[in-house]
Every structure is written in structure tokens, then in C-alpha cells.
Amino acid sequence: MKRTELNELGEFGLIKEIQNKTTLYHPDSLKGIGDDAAVIDAGDKVKVVTTDMLLEGVHFDLSYVPIKHLGYKSVIVNISDIAAMNAIPKQITVNIGLSNRFSKEAIDALYEGIFTACEQYKVDLVGGDTTSSRSGLVISITAIGEAKTEEITYRNGAQDKDIVCVTGDLGGAYVGLQILEREKQEYLANPKMQPKLDQYEYVVMRQLKPEARMDIVHEFRDLNIRPTAMIDISDGLASELMHIGRSSGLGVAIFEDKIPVEKAMLETLTSEFEQLSPTTCALNGGEDYELLFTISQQDFEKIKTHKDISFIGYMDKKIEGIKLQTRAEQVVDIQAQGWVHFKEGL
Amino acid sequence: MKRTELNELGEFGLIKEIQNKTTLYHPDSLKGIGDDAAVIDAGDKVKVVTTDMLLEGVHFDLSYVPIKHLGYKSVIVNISDIAAMNAIPKQITVNIGLSNRFSKEAIDALYEGIFTACEQYKVDLVGGDTTSSRSGLVISITAIGEAKTEEITYRNGAQDKDIVCVTGDLGGAYVGLQILEREKQEYLANPKMQPKLDQYEYVVMRQLKPEARMDIVHEFRDLNIRPTAMIDISDGLASELMHIGRSSGLGVAIFEDKIPVEKAMLETLTSEFEQLSPTTCALNGGEDYELLFTISQQDFEKIKTHKDISFIGYMDKKIEGIKLQTRAEQVVDIQAQGWVHFKEGL
Known part of the structure; x- marks a missing residue:
């Protein structure tokens, strides 16, 4: 019998195959697989639904992630998907798989993080499943949001000459992960050492406790x-630009000097990871949970002085893929790395 | 620091604690934790949401569960929860965690089962997450259904003297599991043997391919x-009777001779597991995915001749807990075993 390895296909290939095999029977399933969330008709509004699964050893490492922060972050990643639909999160369900390595006190801390996120974002925990696990901790969360039909924003709506915008700053969560991984290795080599994380607080907290841009x-x-x-x-x-570009059938032009990076992250890179460029961290790092969006030129006036939004480029039907104009004014093609767990994690 | 073991608390204890800590911020969260599904207001209708997680080694054993059946069953268990709310299932999201033990062909078979259930029950697969797993297969599914507000049926609505009804027959899935476990042990002892499952087809299929009673x-x-x-x-x-009784604040009287069991299951018990009583299998076995419900006496006329519904007892405010009148006309108290993964699985 034929055996095809999963890493030959990759995540996007697998999702594409599943999407192609899917039949939608109900006209109220307005949008299925292929965006940040599904969209379901609900009378005069729509419901949006998204779901994410986090597995120990793949998505988090409890040797340096406090379990309370993990609970918080596992809710945030779902709320962020609701935000990306331009909708308001309302409810979540939480499935947890636990091995007996975990005490009740650890589970209380996990739920403390979950409830803190629920309070912060005014989201109701309405259901879930708790079960034992033979291996590590498994967290699977589904979030439900709401919006008026006309408010919903898909990936595929960008128009030629629309302005590409991004909130906050990028790359910090990735640099924070590098710090945490390095401290872990040092701790494993010398268990008496005390981790020195204070001076890297900004990037470490970007990794451990991200926020959704509601x-x-x-x-x-x-x-x-x-x-x-x-x-x-x-x-x-890079990966998100590719999604918007491909879905919208357009190319994207981006300017390196417009990509927002935080001073604290640059300082950490300069002092600790000289070999890493801030642009690479922003393009390929991930987990920042900022919003990438496009607006028509007439909306630009309304937000052009916004302190937390950067205007990094524009959509262009004459461009193939993603072109980055570097600080040295060269134009280079950007490839999206996407998701590499199947290759890395196994 | 204090360490409390999870098995001191149990599943129902853990759920109860989470429920007690939950705040609902939105008036449209009509029902949160504590029933088969959450209920969310959606204009002139309501949406119901339920979710379940299945972990390899805890909920299924791929040495005897065909992966296609597993995909089918993982959808069914969620649709069954929607059915239990008296609602119609419409959408599901599917999160899958995979280790590289699984080939693309195995994943195709898993999704073939999922899509077969989607077609059978007219449910739309609208989203999900695929990720790598360091241990076994993880499946987490969320189902969304719909009903008119007045159609929704909760656990807590039973009234004194209501009739207790059950669909189909009970205990078969449990007996099927015993057969499969036994064949596995025999196979491990002698890998050349061919499993002999034909004569147990009814109970084995009750375990491997249950249906939701839509x-x-x-x-x-x-x-x-x-x-x-x-x-x-x-x-x-037993466990489900306890849920309805406690939620409704009533006791339950049940007659052993009314509990529906299938002839094929009795034959398997007689020939293979003499020590097991059919009543014990029905009361404590689980995984039958039949519906247990109560109706008012005036509705009895409408279904009293229904071939696939059994009338097994009645709700009684004068009774404490669950009383079973045996075939020998003794009355015994029934304890619900509930969920024992924390003790068993770990």
C-alpha cells in the first residue's frame, strides 16, 4: 500500500486538500475553510467561529512557559482570529487533556489564565471537555464572535492600490522565544543558574503574554x-502577506523601512543575537498577533496619524507575489516560510 | 506547595469547579456549562454549541479501531450532543493533531470517515486546525446546531410523574468493546491468529460506528x-439518569425489565461473558449514543406504540436518587459510576 509522508504535503497542502473535498449543505454556512474564521448566518447578524489546538512539546514548553500565561495565550490566539474577521468575540469553549503529571493546583493556574483573558476581552466560557491524556497537556479552544454582515472582513477583499497596514510592532515574540530557549539550554547545562530575563522583559512578554488587537x-x-x-x-x-495577496489575486509591495519594530527588540538583537536581522524576525517570526489589513486610499486620511498603525506598502495588480524594497533600495522577492511543525517537530 | 491529585476531584468535580468560577458577560449566552451543549441567542433562533476531544490511548485504540470509523464516530459523538438539545446540527470544526507515524493515506481515511458523517447528517465542515503532535492522534471537534428557542430541551426540565424514555437499545457498545479488547489480547499473544468478529458484528459495530438519533x-x-x-x-x-434527576431536582424510578437490550447482545453475553449482566452493561457501559428523555403524560399517547422507544420508568419527587425495580421485584439504589479516565487511564 502506498505511503505518503505528511511533510511532503505540508500544512497548507493538507488544508487545501480538505477544503477541496468539503461540501457545504447549508446556505447559512456563508464562509467555510480558508479564512481566519468561518462565517455563519444568524438572522440579522453573522456568527464567526474559529478554533485552535495547542499541544505540549509542539506549541509550548512548560519548562519556561508559566501555565497561567499559557491559559491566557490559548484564549488570545482564538480572539485574535475573531478580531481578524473584524468581529467581536463573545463565547469560547475549552477542551483540555491532562496527564496525572498535573496537579489540581496547576489546572487552577491554567484556568486562572483562561478566566483572566475572558474578563479582559469580555468573553464567556460556555462549554468544553476535560479528559485525561496519556502524554502531555492538550488545549483545544473554539471561539465564537459576532458582527453585522457588512462588517465582516475577509482575506480576499484587497483591491489594487489599497494601502497595507499593520498594527503594533513585529518580530518581538520570536526574539522572546529565542531568549527563552537559550535560557532553557543554559539552565539544563547548569541547573543552579538563575534565569536573567529582566532586561529582555519586552520581548519575553511578547512571547508569553500576547494580546489580541480588539x-x-x-x-x-x-x-x-x-x-x-x-x-x-x-x-x-511574509506568510500573512502571501495569504492576502493570493486570496485577493494581487501582488504586494512592501518597504523594509516601514516595517514596525520596537526599540527594545532591536536592543536585544544587537546585544544577544547579532546574526538575526530585525526584518527577518518580523517577516518569518510569527506569534505577534498583530493585525495586517488593507484599506482603500480614501480611508487613509482617517488613520494616517494613528500612533499604533504603520503603513508598510500597497497592493499592486502588476506585481507577482511579494516584493520588498530594502533599506538599500534593492527590490527582493519574499517567500513565505509558513508552517513547518511537520518537519521541525517530529 | 500543596499538590492535589486530579483523581481526588474527578471529572464532574473539575467541571463543577470550572462552572462555579465562570462569569457570563453577555446576555446572549443563554446557557453555559452544564448541559449537552451551550445555547447562544441568534436573533429569532438559537445556536447550540458542543465540543469533544478524543485522545489516542485514552478514547480509542488504533490497533482495533479502523481510522475511517474513528473519523465517523468523532463527528457522531458531537452530533449526538446537538440531538440531545433537540436541535439540528449544521456546522462542525475539526482540529487534528498528528504525529509522523501517520501517512497521508491514513489521514485521508480519517477524513473520509468525517466526510461520510457530514454527508449522512448534512453537516458542513467549516474550519479547523491541523498540527503536528509528538505523541498520538488527537481529534477535537466542535459542532454547532440550530433550533427555535422553544424547541431547546435542557436536562433540568423534567417534572414529577413525567415518563422516562430511551431510544434504541443499550449496552451493546460496551459489549462490543469487550470483544475488541479480548481479540486484541489474543492477537498480541498469537499474531498469526485471524480475529473472529463476524458473529459479534452487532455489538462490534455499536462500538465502532455508532449513530446519532437525529x-x-x-x-x-x-x-x-x-x-x-x-x-x-x-x-x-445510570450516569445520565443521575444528571436528569439532579438537574431537575427529582428522583427516578426505573424498571429493569423495561431497559431495552438487543437479542444479539444477549447472545454475545451468554456465549462469551457469562459474568456480565445485560443490565450492568446498559447502566454503566456507555457510548451507545441513544437518547434518554422525559415526556409529560399527555405526550405519551403520541409515541406509545413507537417501535424504537422504550418507556423505562418515571420521575418522582418522593424518590431520592435512582431506584431500580429488578426483575425479581426488589428495589435497589443505583449509583452512577461516571467517568473514570483519571483513575483508569493513567
């Missing part, structure tokens, strides 16, 4: 802006 | 019946 989603409503396309940055800017 | 949910609509309380039988009749 503030921006609410501002869109206040300013009467509807992004033409939107996605959250979980896999790195 | 046919009954549709009949309720046709007959204009709304059960006063309903739950699906996933943990065994």
Missing part, C-alpha cells in the same frame, strides 16, 4: 472604517 | 412533542 477593531467601528482585507499575524508577516 | 429529533417535530428533559447516553444510563 482595540483596533473597536476603533474601526468608531472611525467608520472597514478594512478591505484583514488577517492576524500568527505565522509571520 | 431521526428521533425530527420525529419530535413531526409529532409536535417537546421532551421535558433530554440527554444523550455517552457515559451509561
Whole structure:
């Protein structure tokens, strides 16, 4: 019998295959696989639904991730997907698989993080499943949000000459992960050492306790802006640009000097990881959970002075793929790395 | 620091604690933790949401469960929860964690089972997450259904003197599991042996390929019946009776000779597991995915001749807990075993 290895296919290949085999029987399934969340008709509004699974040893390492932060982050990654649809999160369900390595106190800390996120983002925990696990901790969360039909923002709506915008700063979560991984190795080599994380607090907290940009989603409503396309940055800017570009049938031009990076991250790179360029961290790092979106030129006036939004480029039907104009004014093609767990993790 | 073991608390204890700590911020979260599914307001209808996680080595054993059947069953267990709310399933999301032990062909077979269930029950696969796993296969599914507000049936609505009803027959899935476990042990002792499953087909298929009783949910609509309380039988009749009784604040009287068991199951017990009583299998076996529900006496006329519904007892405010009248006309107290993974699996 034929055996095809999963890494020959990759994550996007597997998702594409599943998508192609899918039949939608109900007209109220307005959008299925292929965006940050599914969209389901609900009378005068729509519900959006997204889900994520986090597995110990693949997505998190409890030797340096406090379990309370893990609970918080596992909710945030789902809320971020709801934000990326320009919708408001309302409910979550939480499935947890636990081995007997975990005490009740550890589970209390996990749920403390989950409840803190619920309170912060006003989300209701309405259901879930707790079960034993023979291996590590498994967390699978589904989030449900709501919006008016006309508010929903898909990946595929970008138009030629739309402006490409990004919230906050990028690459920090990746640099934080490098710090945590290095400290872990040093600790394993010398268990008496005390981790020195204070001076890297900014990047470490970007990794351990990210936020979803619901503030921006609410501002869109206040300013009467509807992004033409939107996605959250979980896999790195390059991968998300590729999704918006391909879905919208357009190329993207990006300027390196416009990509937002935080001073604290640059300092950490300079002092600790000279070999890493901040642009590479922003493009391929992932887990920043900022929003990448496009707006029409007429909406630009409304947000051009916004302190937390950067305008990094534009959509262009004459461009193939993603072109980056470097600080040295060279134009280079950007490849999206995407998701490499199947190769890395196994 | 204090360490409390999870098995001191048990599944129901853990769920109860989580439920007690939960705050609902949104008035449209009509029902949170504590029933077969959450209920969310959606204009002139409601959405119901349920989720289940299946872990290899805890919930299934791929040495005897064909992976296609596993895909099918993982959808069914969620649809069954939607049925138990008297709602119609519409969408599912599917999260899968895979180790590189699995080939693409195995994943295709898993999804073939998932898609077969989707087609059978007219459910749309609208999203999900695929990720690598360092240990075994992890499947986490969320199902969304729909109903009119007044159609929704909770566990807590049973009234004094309501009739307790159950669909289909019980205990078969448990007996099927015993057969499969035994064949596995025999195979491990002698790998050249061929499993002899033909004569046990009924019980084995009850375990491997259960169905959700959507046919009954549709009949309720046709007959204009709304059960006063309903739950699906996933943990065994005793446990589900306890849920309905406690939630409704009533006791339950059950007659052993009314508990439906199938002839093929009795034959398997007689020939293979003399020590097991059919009543014990029905009460504590679980995984039958039949519906347990209560109806008011005036609705009895509408279904009293139904071939696939058994009337096994009645709700009684004068009774404490669950009383079973045996075939020998003794009355015994029934304890619900509930869920024992934490003790068994680890």
C-alpha cells in the first residue's frame, strides 16, 4: 500500500486538500475553510467561529512557559482570529487533556489564565471537555464572535492600490522565544543558574503574554472604517502577506523601512543575537498577533496619524507575489516560510 | 506547595469547579456549562454549541479501531450532543493533531470517515486546525446546531410523574468493546491468529460506528412533542439518569425489565461473558449514543406504540436518587459510576 509522508504535503497542502473535498449543505454556512474564521448566518447578524489546538512539546514548553500565561495565550490566539474577521468575540469553549503529571493546583493556574483573558476581552466560557491524556497537556479552544454582515472582513477583499497596514510592532515574540530557549539550554547545562530575563522583559512578554488587537477593531467601528482585507499575524508577516495577496489575486509591495519594530527588540538583537536581522524576525517570526489589513486610499486620511498603525506598502495588480524594497533600495522577492511543525517537530 | 491529585476531584468535580468560577458577560449566552451543549441567542433562533476531544490511548485504540470509523464516530459523538438539545446540527470544526507515524493515506481515511458523517447528517465542515503532535492522534471537534428557542430541551426540565424514555437499545457498545479488547489480547499473544468478529458484528459495530438519533429529533417535530428533559447516553444510563434527576431536582424510578437490550447482545453475553449482566452493561457501559428523555403524560399517547422507544420508568419527587425495580421485584439504589479516565487511564 502506498505511503505518503505528511511533510511532503505540508500544512497548507493538507488544508487545501480538505477544503477541496468539503461540501457545504447549508446556505447559512456563508464562509467555510480558508479564512481566519468561518462565517455563519444568524438572522440579522453573522456568527464567526474559529478554533485552535495547542499541544505540549509542539506549541509550548512548560519548562519556561508559566501555565497561567499559557491559559491566557490559548484564549488570545482564538480572539485574535475573531478580531481578524473584524468581529467581536463573545463565547469560547475549552477542551483540555491532562496527564496525572498535573496537579489540581496547576489546572487552577491554567484556568486562572483562561478566566483572566475572558474578563479582559469580555468573553464567556460556555462549554468544553476535560479528559485525561496519556502524554502531555492538550488545549483545544473554539471561539465564537459576532458582527453585522457588512462588517465582516475577509482575506480576499484587497483591491489594487489599497494601502497595507499593520498594527503594533513585529518580530518581538520570536526574539522572546529565542531568549527563552537559550535560557532553557543554559539552565539544563547548569541547573543552579538563575534565569536573567529582566532586561529582555519586552520581548519575553511578547512571547508569553500576547494580546489580541480588539482595540483596533473597536476603533474601526468608531472611525467608520472597514478594512478591505484583514488577517492576524500568527505565522509571520511574509506568510500573512502571501495569504492576502493570493486570496485577493494581487501582488504586494512592501518597504523594509516601514516595517514596525520596537526599540527594545532591536536592543536585544544587537546585544544577544547579532546574526538575526530585525526584518527577518518580523517577516518569518510569527506569534505577534498583530493585525495586517488593507484599506482603500480614501480611508487613509482617517488613520494616517494613528500612533499604533504603520503603513508598510500597497497592493499592486502588476506585481507577482511579494516584493520588498530594502533599506538599500534593492527590490527582493519574499517567500513565505509558513508552517513547518511537520518537519521541525517530529 | 500543596499538590492535589486530579483523581481526588474527578471529572464532574473539575467541571463543577470550572462552572462555579465562570462569569457570563453577555446576555446572549443563554446557557453555559452544564448541559449537552451551550445555547447562544441568534436573533429569532438559537445556536447550540458542543465540543469533544478524543485522545489516542485514552478514547480509542488504533490497533482495533479502523481510522475511517474513528473519523465517523468523532463527528457522531458531537452530533449526538446537538440531538440531545433537540436541535439540528449544521456546522462542525475539526482540529487534528498528528504525529509522523501517520501517512497521508491514513489521514485521508480519517477524513473520509468525517466526510461520510457530514454527508449522512448534512453537516458542513467549516474550519479547523491541523498540527503536528509528538505523541498520538488527537481529534477535537466542535459542532454547532440550530433550533427555535422553544424547541431547546435542557436536562433540568423534567417534572414529577413525567415518563422516562430511551431510544434504541443499550449496552451493546460496551459489549462490543469487550470483544475488541479480548481479540486484541489474543492477537498480541498469537499474531498469526485471524480475529473472529463476524458473529459479534452487532455489538462490534455499536462500538465502532455508532449513530446519532437525529431521526428521533425530527420525529419530535413531526409529532409536535417537546421532551421535558433530554440527554444523550455517552457515559451509561445510570450516569445520565443521575444528571436528569439532579438537574431537575427529582428522583427516578426505573424498571429493569423495561431497559431495552438487543437479542444479539444477549447472545454475545451468554456465549462469551457469562459474568456480565445485560443490565450492568446498559447502566454503566456507555457510548451507545441513544437518547434518554422525559415526556409529560399527555405526550405519551403520541409515541406509545413507537417501535424504537422504550418507556423505562418515571420521575418522582418522593424518590431520592435512582431506584431500580429488578426483575425479581426488589428495589435497589443505583449509583452512577461516571467517568473514570483519571483513575483508569493513567
